[in-house]
Amino acid sequence: MKLSRAASRYAKAILDLAIDKKEAAAVNEDMKSVLTTVHSNKELQDFLKSPVVKTEQKRGALRQVFSKVGGITIGAFDLIVDNQRADILGDIATKYILLYEEMNKREVATVTTALEISPELEAKILVKAKELAGTEVTLEKKIDPSIVGGFILRVGDKEINASVNSTLGELKREFADKYSIE
Structure with a gap:
């Protein structure tokens, strides 16, 4: 995942402030809420990106x-909105x-599924993610209907792509290679 330099700088500054105020864990929970809400709400994303919406309305x-x-x-929201980076x-x-x-x-670890996963399946995925990472893991869940079914698990630079979309793509390539007309 490629994040902008600006996002990295804001995040580092917020973390530094949160550490100084001994509120890093609380802010982390806030950021999890922000991430979930923003990524699951297209209307909010469009609202924050809109140049027509005034700063005070966004705030x-x-x-x-x-x-x-x-x-x-x-305070971070105010700074981000004031600097037109919402x-x-x-x-x-x-x-x-x-x-x-x-x-x-x-x-x-990021797990992407087509639908919401059950707590039992989440526990199994967490075990596999810990095995891949070799350390403690926090699971971030994303929903992407375009993968059709299955899941994509990313831990650091490792990825397990067990999505239906990926499997169909592999079958398509195999058939194209095997039955290509020369």
Whole structure:
């Protein structure tokens, strides 16, 4: 996953402030909430990206949507909106979580599925992710209907692609190679 340099800088600054205030864990929970909400809500993404929406409207909307977050996160929202970077809020949250997990010697594993997964399946995936990472792992779940079924598990630079979409692509290539007309 390629995140912008700006997102990385904001995330690092937020983490530094949160560490100084001894609120890094609380801000991490806030950022998980931000990430989940932003990535699952296309309308919110469009709203934050829109150049037509005024700064005060974006600030008000973020405060209303995330009414339960702490002061550091609210301050980060204000700074991001004032600097007209609300469009990268999801990336900032992602990078913050990665930095926080790295600081705590944990790896972030991302599992992408077509539908919501059951707690039993999530536990099995977490075991496999820990095995791949060789360390403690935090599981981040994403839903992408385009994979049709199965899952894609990413841990660091390792990936297990057991999606239906990937399998169909492999079959298509095999048939094309085997039955190509010369």
